[in-house]
Amino acid sequence: MYGVRNLRGRQRRLAVVGMVAAMALGMSACGSDDDSPAGSAGAKKDGKASAAPAAPDEARLKAASFTDGEKVGTYTASEYVLDGPLGDAYTAVPDGCQPLVSLSGEVSDPDPAAEVQRKVDVPDEMLGVTVDVTLRSYASGGAATVMKALDKAGRDCAGGFTEQRAVAAAKYLKAEPAKAPAFAAEADEAKAYRFTILDVKGQQKLYEYLTVVRSGSTTLSFRAEITSTEDIGGVPPEVMAAQWAKFRAAKG
Numbered sequence: 001m002y003g004v005r006n007l008r009g010r011q012r013r014l015a016v017v018g019m020v021a022a023m024a025l026g027m028s029a030c031g032s033d034d035d036s037p038a039g040s041a042g043a044k045k046d047g048k049a050s051a052a053p054a055a056p057d058e059a060r061l062k063a064a065s066f067t068d069g070e071k072v073g074t075y076t077a078s079e080y081v082l083d084g085p086l087g088d089a090y091t092a093v094p095d096g097c098q099p100l101v102s103l104s105g106e107v108s109d110p111d112p113a114a115e116v117q118r119k120v121d122v123p124d125e126m127l128g129v130t131v132d133v134t135l136r137s138y139a140s141g142g143a144a145t146v147m148k149a150l151d152k153a154g155r156d157c158a159g160g161f162t163e164q165r166a167v168a169a170a171k172y173l174k175a176e177p178a179k180a181p182a183f184a185a186e187a188d189e190a191k192a193y194r195f196t197i198l199d200v201k202g203q204q205k206l207y208e209y210l211t212v213v214r215s216g217s218t219t220l221s222f223r224a225e226i227t228s229t230e231d232i233g234g235v236p237p238e239v240m241a242a243q244w245a246k247f248r249a250a251k252g
Contacts, residue, residue, distance in 0.1 A: 054139070055113040055217040055218070056113075058114040060114075061115065061218070064250035064251070066120065066243060079117075079119075084134075085132045089165075090164060090165050092157075092162065096156055097175075099152075100172070103134075113137050113142075114136070117134045117135075119131070119133075120133055127227045129236065133243055134219075137217050139217070142217070143214050147214050160173050160175070171198040173197065176196075181211060181241065183244045187214060187215050188216065189213070192212075193211075194207065208224065210223050211235050215248075215251075218247075220243060222235045222240050
């Protein structure tokens with residue numbers, strides 16, 4: 001089932017990316033490369049509304065993302081060998097909790113126009129912290145829509161929900177607000193959560209953290225987990241700060 005969904009999702013993304021690229025070419029004569037919130041219209045001097053800038057394409061997101069082998073303190077960034085983290089195929093029950101599980105286009109709406117994913121960890125630590133870092137751009141106000149759905153899920157699903165995996169299910173016992181990173185004040189929106197999860201055997205409590213930041217038509221998502229019962233206290237702040245700085249620099 002996930003294979004078919006993934007194929008359809010990729011086809012949808014390719015179609016959207018092509019459409020966005022065409023929009024970008026059409027607007028290049030205006031000289032606008034600003035990444036203001038998607039769906040908002042800029043005002044011309046004659047008082048007429050101008051079209052919103054196109055969402056960044058994959059090439060621009062790659063330029064704004066960690067590179068393969070890039071060091072961030074004790075952590076190292078790397079590219080996913082396959083299609084990204086396994087969690088991108090997971091779904092939530094009830095459906096309204098989906099944004100807390102995955103914002104991948106295969107399992108969540110709206111589809112991103114482009115996305116780039118990186119894994120950040122300490123290579124020598126087999127049981128250490130892993131951070132999934134994903135940059136996604138959206139057309140037609142999609143980024144703001146994603147954040148609205150995430151906020152609603154955080155409130156509606158605070159008491160728990162089920163994460164349906166390929167061959168098992170995990171029970172989220174709680175979804176609690178967590179502290180947003182310091183740079184969130186520079187962004188348009190930011191949401192952060194701490195999850196208490198019962199392992200698939202129903203014996204141990206595990207802890208994961210999710211932080212999603214929106215800047216214009218782009219979201220930066222950070223999901224941190226560890227394969228033990230340790231509570232790491234949040235997404236490593238140095239990882240988020242380094243990615244945000246790189247993203248802002250790429251925007252110019």
